[in-house]
Amino acid sequence: MSKILALMILFNVLMGIAFIFSNIYIWDFINNLTSKASHDSSGTTIPIININSLQVTGGTVGWTSEGIQIPRPLPTIIPNYPFFIFWVAMIGNLVFAVLIMKSKKAS
DSSP: OHHHHHHHHHHHHHHHHHHHHHHHHHHHHHHHHHHTOEEETTEEEEEEEEEOSSEEEEEEEEEETTSOEEOOOOOEEEEOHHHHHHHHHHHHHHHHHHHHHHHHHHO
């Protein structure tokens, strides 16, 4: 059982680190989009951010001072890594719980 417990602790530490870095990646993506927003004499640029369970979509939309929309590139789409890592961690911990219960029954 101590081998399973050690593996469980290692798994949770790795999932925690992956979760932290994936959140930093998402925050950096959103921060870069919001920092591109501007308002000057030529018009206004507004960031558009859409977050759902599978992906994070970000882009900008702009208008001239006369109210005419400025064409912008297509939005950037990145996977929502923290969501996926959360579910991997949940399933992994369920597997470890079952393994621990089986090892306790065997002893």
